[in-house]
Amino acid sequence: MTTIPLKLPFKINLSRPVNPTGIWDWITTTDHKKIGVLYGVTAFLMFITGGIEALLIRTQLAGPEMKIIAPEVYNQLFTMHATTMIFLGVMPLSAAFFNYIIPLQIGARDVAFPRLNAFSYWTFLFGALIMKSSWFLGGSPNAGWFGYAPITTTTFNAGHGIDFWVVGLQVLGVASLAASFNFIVTIINMRAPGMSFMRLPLFTWMTFITAILLVLAFPVITVALIELMLDRTFDFNFFNTSAGANPLLWQHLFWIFGHPEVYILILPAMGIVSEILPTFSKKPIFGYAAMVLAAAFIAFMGWLVWSHHMFTTGLGPIANSVFTITTMLIAVPTGVKMFNWIGTMWGGNIEFNTPTLFSVGFLSMFLIGGISGVMHSFSASDYQQQDTYFIVAHLHYVLFGGAIFGIFGGIYYWFPKITGRMYDEKMGKLNFWLMFIGQNLTFFPMHFIGMQGMPRRIFTYDANMGWAFWNGVETFSAYVIAFGVLFFMINMLKSWGNGPKAGDDPWDGRTLEWSISSPPPVYNFLDVPKVEALDDFWVKKQKGITKIKSKTKPKDIHLPQASYWPMLVALGLTIAAYGIIYNLVVCGLGIAMVLITVCAWSFEPVNEPDAH
Amino acid sequence: MKKIISLSIVFLLIVSCGKDLPMSTFDTYGPIAEEQAFIFSIIFWAGMVVLVAVEAAIIYVYFKYRRRKNSNRKAAQFHGNTKLEILWTILPVVFLAIVSVPALSAIWNFATMPENPAVVVNVKGHQYWFEFQYPDLHVVTANELHIPVGKQVLINLDSNNVLHSFWIPKIAGKTDIIPNQTNQMWIQADHTGLYYGQCAEFCGESHALMRFRVIVDTDEDFAAWIDHQKTEAYVPNDPLEKEGYTIFMSPKAGCGGCHMIHGSKKAKGRIGPNLTHVGSRQHLAAGIMENTQDNLRQWIKDPGKIKPGNIMASQGAVYMDPNKALTDSEVIALASYLQSLK
Amino acid sequence: MSDETTTGLNSRKILMWVFLGSDCMFFASLIGTYLIYKGMGASHPGPSDVFDIPTTSVSTFVLLMSSMSMVFAYAYLVRDNIKAFRIWMVSTIIMGATFLGFQIFEFSEFYFHDHLSPQTNLFGTTFYALTGTHGIHVTIGVVWLGIIFYSSLFRNSVSSKTNLDLDLAALYWHFVDIVWIVIFAVVYLFGTFRGFPS
Ligand code: HEA
Ligand code: HEA
Ligand code: CUA
Numbered sequence A: 001m002t003t004i005p006l007k008l009p010f011k012i013n014l015s016r017p018v019n020p021t022g023i024w025d026w027i028t029t030t031d032h033k034k035i036g037v038l039y040g041v042t043a044f045l046m047f048i049t050g051g052i053e054a055l056l057i058r059t060q061l062a063g064p065e066m067k068i069i070a071p072e073v074y075n076q077l078f079t080m081h082a083t084t085m086i087f088l089g090v091m092p093l094s095a096a097f098f099n100y101i102i103p104l105q106i107g108a109r110d111v112a113f114p115r116l117n118a119f120s121y122w123t124f125l126f127g128a129l130i131m132k133s134s135w136f137l138g139g140s141p142n143a144g145w146f147g148y149a150p151i152t153t154t155t156f157n158a159g160h161g162i163d164f165w166v167v168g169l170q171v172l173g174v175a176s177l178a179a180s181f182n183f184i185v186t187i188i189n190m191r192a193p194g195m196s197f198m199r200l201p202l203f204t205w206m207t208f209i210t211a212i213l214l215v216l217a218f219p220v221i222t223v224a225l226i227e228l229m230l231d232r233t234f235d236f237n238f239f240n241t242s243a244g245a246n247p248l249l250w251q252h253l254f255w256i257f258g259h260p261e262v263y264i265l266i267l268p269a270m271g272i273v274s275e276i277l278p279t280f281s282k283k284p285i286f287g288y289a290a291m292v293l294a295a296a297f298i299a300f301m302g303w304l305v306w307s308h309h310m311f312t313t314g315l316g317p318i319a320n321s322v323f324t325i326t327t328m329l330i331a332v333p334t335g336v337k338m339f340n341w342i343g344t345m346w347g348g349n350i351e352f353n354t355p356t357l358f359s360v361g362f363l364s365m366f367l368i369g370g371i372s373g374v375m376h377s378f379s380a381s382d383y384q385q386q387d388t389y390f391i392v393a394h395l396h397y398v399l400f401g402g403a404i405f406g407i408f409g410g411i412y413y414w415f416p417k418i419t420g421r422m423y424d425e426k427m428g429k430l431n432f433w434l435m436f437i438g439q440n441l442t443f444f445p446m447h448f449i450g451m452q453g454m455p456r457r458i459f460t461y462d463a464n465m466g467w468a469f470w471n472g473v474e475t476f477s478a479y480v481i482a483f484g485v486l487f488f489m490i491n492m493l494k495s496w497g498n499g500p501k502a503g504d505d506p507w508d509g510r511t512l513e514w515s516i517s518s519p520p521p522v523y524n525f526l527d528v529p530k531v532e533a534l535d536d537f538w539v540k541k542q543k544g545i546t547k548i549k550s551k552t553k554p555k556d557i558h559l560p561q562a563s564y565w566p567m568l569v570a571l572g573l574t575i576a577a578y579g580i581i582y583n584l585v586v587c588g589l590g591i592a593m594v595l596i597t598v599c600a601w602s603f604e605p606v607n608e609p610d611a612h
Numbered sequence B: 001m002k003k004i005i006s007l008s009i010v011f012l013l014i015v016s017c018g019k020d021l022p023m024s025t026f027d028t029y030g031p032i033a034e035e036q037a038f039i040f041s042i043i044f045w046a047g048m049v050v051l052v053a054v055e056a057a058i059i060y061v062y063f064k065y066r067r068r069k070n071s072n073r074k075a076a077q078f079h080g081n082t083k084l085e086i087l088w089t090i091l092p093v094v095f096l097a098i099v100s101v102p103a104l105s106a107i108w109n110f111a112t113m114p115e116n117p118a119v120v121v122n123v124k125g126h127q128y129w130f131e132f133q134y135p136d137l138h139v140v141t142a143n144e145l146h147i148p149v150g151k152q153v154l155i156n157l158d159s160n161n162v163l164h165s166f167w168i169p170k171i172a173g174k175t176d177i178i179p180n181q182t183n184q185m186w187i188q189a190d191h192t193g194l195y196y197g198q199c200a201e202f203c204g205e206s207h208a209l210m211r212f213r214v215i216v217d218t219d220e221d222f223a224a225w226i227d228h229q230k231t232e233a234y235v236p237n238d239p240l241e242k243e244g245y246t247i248f249m250s251p252k253a254g255c256g257g258c259h260m261i262h263g264s265k266k267a268k269g270r271i272g273p274n275l276t277h278v279g280s281r282q283h284l285a286a287g288i289m290e291n292t293q294d295n296l297r298q299w300i301k302d303p304g305k306i307k308p309g310n311i312m313a314s315q316g317a318v319y320m321d322p323n324k325a326l327t328d329s330e331v332i333a334l335a336s337y338l339q340s341l342k
Numbered sequence C: 001m002s003d004e005t006t007t008g009l010n011s012r013k014i015l016m017w018v019f020l021g022s023d024c025m026f027f028a029s030l031i032g033t034y035l036i037y038k039g040m041g042a043s044h045p046g047p048s049d050v051f052d053i054p055t056t057s058v059s060t061f062v063l064l065m066s067s068m069s070m071v072f073a074y075a076y077l078v079r080d081n082i083k084a085f086r087i088w089m090v091s092t093i094i095m096g097a098t099f100l101g102f103q104i105f106e107f108s109e110f111y112f113h114d115h116l117s118p119q120t121n122l123f124g125t126t127f128y129a130l131t132g133t134h135g136i137h138v139t140i141g142v143v144w145l146g147i148i149f150y151s152s153l154f155r156n157s158v159s160s161k162t163n164l165d166l167d168l169a170a171l172y173w174h175f176v177d178i179v180w181i182v183i184f185a186v187v188y189l190f191g192t193f194r195g196f197p198s
């Protein structure tokens, strides 16, 4: 960290918190590992709330013409379910791994900007609370997770629900952007000596690509959200159809963001799987360079396919043909990844445990979702599938069978590193099989009822449609998934404190995080490692080089100090956000708070070498 | 796992064969739905080939190379295989190139509008019902679309509120209805009969209940239907129906402010469906229930209960103001009047 | 932690570049919106009714020149010529503020004289949103440069060794400047020239 030369012309005491304990420790921490844990726990709780929303949806759909949930509430449920799962569940769960694992994998003592990192977390937490508080403040957003205009404008949606969605997503966007800036810089600039780009572990690579996608995609949705906010709060005309606005503007902006977003959701999971499979096959990853290139190609192609969500909006045959072709092409680099994973397992000596179960589950489920994706890409036949449960099936295969399976695998895989304890393998396997069976029985029949014409986003359906049987099966199986998740929670809670000691390198790992103790010390590496190969730790182990005695003393290592400001800036943003919903004066106060706290942040004294 | 997957495939096959369900996209009755089902079958079978092959490979390697107890087999150490990698990059490209040929040509088939359509229909999407205007035939109706069998029908889609989508699974895939942008599609049905339609774009609280029906007539039936629709509304003689008529036209009930009854001077509203011949429709309130006395009464009594959030309930004076609420006898009279409007 | 970085570049500088990349997408989306809505909705008051190209050309020129003076300020700082640095800083700030002054004048002219508000029509909506966002960027830049200048006055703490702060501010300033050139071309020039389809 460079020194900040600017000084205030007046004296003010901006001392840093020194060795805070208890809750203050968590509030002021700038340690990437603690922030990672905070991210993970918060996001998991959000995943549970999103899951409960899903269970309510499923309960209402269990049979035809059920009246358990009112239509308006149902609409809020599926909107919040998707928004929660995507923005408060999968994305921050991935961010939890970025935080915890990336510095360890690249041999760094922390991220490039530790305070910015804390700020990302607090902004995420408050954004999530803004979003979720809508349930208690007069109703949640109700226009679906892509909130197509003009049903989101005040003309058709006068309540505050959409306002919560608009400001909540903007606050969450700030959190994601800040985190991504940080990770891009960290990966470019904090790598240990010798850790060249082509020696980066694949999870780090996927994070890097994800962060770049995020940095480029989020501004687009931010603009769309700002436009909607200006419409709703100040009567601008962006989506005012009576002033001649074109509702497709929203759809274009949303999906230019939205399609890269789905790769933002899946690439980290792919990265996790690319760590788990080589480790447990006891083999190097198959085709490392191809894996990196394929991901880069996916990320690039992700920008050229957005209109495949708009095949039925009348863009014309030329656009539909072009987007059909570009969309199909994404199957090619994804296929390369799929085949390389299989190649990685080929000839290996694969351990049959929870992380590999989840990884192989990921491969087999993501494959189904990927293939139904290619089916959608045929715009001619997508006219029949768009906005039916066939789409719902596709998106859950890639998101639940894909992203969530990958993330669960990752949690099991790194659990011993993070806690120093071993999870319960039996319960882990039970968790997997319940989730695997539940997921297939919940989402596979959606293909059938989708092709039999069941539209999505309907709170009820007629008995004579013939959809009742499968819907009943789906609802039942959703509860099977819930039981699976329940076993996961029990396993985590039980093993965190009481599991058997795991040791530093329980999996005979390949990457640098396994070379340090479990849980890692605050400073991560006593000596910054010198990297000489891909899978350096593994290569060194093969050569018999294990621990080197270090001369560095832990107390000589300068660590980023705790700070109050990241949390306070995030709080200011939150006040401003609520202000936009309720009262512009409050919004002004919130912005003032942001400005003041940002100044305090930048004038905060930096690490004094001997301030301990 | 293998079992589950092969079972699933069998299931999918079963479903694509059993096609008698009211909205099944496999059970096609027109050239467009047929072509769409055909395109889908191409990519479906192509996808199945890939799915089965790759899924089998995944499961095979996982089981074949799993670690066995008491075996000290070493994992092979290799980093890749360039030839293989090039192969499995090129193969999917070739594969996709082949299957995309029919898919792309189909896009152009749907997009080319017929030059001489037998009928032109302007479809207007409303929050939560469909209006059908036959501009050349000077007919306006709602929720039940009549078309002649075996003829090309041109549909113009428009909305002055939110997005909707026009979808008749057995006849044609959907096209969105977008304010400030008139979309077009064409349909053709090759068998007479009744088909289900549904709004397929989320449009608000009762989106699920925004349905419609398509009635495919023989040429003669269609011509007769048009002639009938052009006639003015029936003026009742029966005392009960007459009473209903009076209430309907009265400013107190205010029905005429939103509904059109052709031939009447008082009922000229355009907010709600045209009711000139409402009694001749088979279904009520955008196809959510049969057109019976009882259903009609329930609807008039409390439309908001049947279709939450609909404009009749939220803006009709008799439903907003408890003092103006219709009495049971008024409801009965109204219902019998409306049913007489054959 | 050590000051050494993998690339040898300062992390804050990379951060700035990444941020600018992100900001590019932000402006691209806003400009895209403007272009999509160009000529749609109620046509009056439209671009050719309100724009006064000569005036805006002057303010554009001023902003361009501020970039040049920024370059000088940086060059003198690197040579530790603080006095010259301050002069060029002040001139940059003044030119930035002048640009903002022009914009305020322009907005009030459009608003009061031409009756163009963001609520009037799609042109008003997209025009104010786009140029207003740019104006906010310039304002932040002016304040940022002001803070650097201010601290250089009192503490003498700005020197060639710590030129990174100015470096970052300068990067930002040039970026904002380039964005304006695009906006000026797309919104003002294309909006009024006859040859362009409106
Ligand atoms: C993690 C998220 C994720 C991922 C990774 C994907 C991946 C893909 N998606 Fe999906 N998609 C969503 C999330 C995702 N999607 C969501 C959330 C929606 C719904 C949004 C909404 O409306 O709410 C959606 C909707 C959606 C649509 C719009 C449907 C509609 O509304 O009409 C389309 C259309 O083309 C599509 C296509 C694809 C394709 C082609 C891929 C490809 O990337 C898949 C590629 C992978 C494979 C193909 C498998 C492996 C490859 C091989 C083994 C090689 C050999 C294969 C072949 C030759 C076929 N998706
Ligand atoms: C990452 C993304 C993600 C994930 C993980 C999920 C997970 C699930 N989804 Fe979701 N879903 C979406 C993203 C996701 N979904 C999106 C984008 C949409 C489109 C929305 C739109 O149209 O706008 C959607 C829409 C959607 C619909 C369609 C709604 C409609 O169109 O009307 C349905 C219906 O069944 C559904 C069901 C489920 C179920 C059963 C799960 C399950 O897998 C959930 C499993 C989790 C749990 C079950 C939690 C476990 C809880 C406990 C262990 C606690 C137990 C406590 C109690 C029971 C009190 N989802
Ligand atoms: Cu109309 Cu949904």
Ligand SMILES: [Cu+2]
Pocket (backbone or CB within 6 Å): A258, A259, A262, A305, A306, A308, A309
């Ligand atoms: Cu997509």
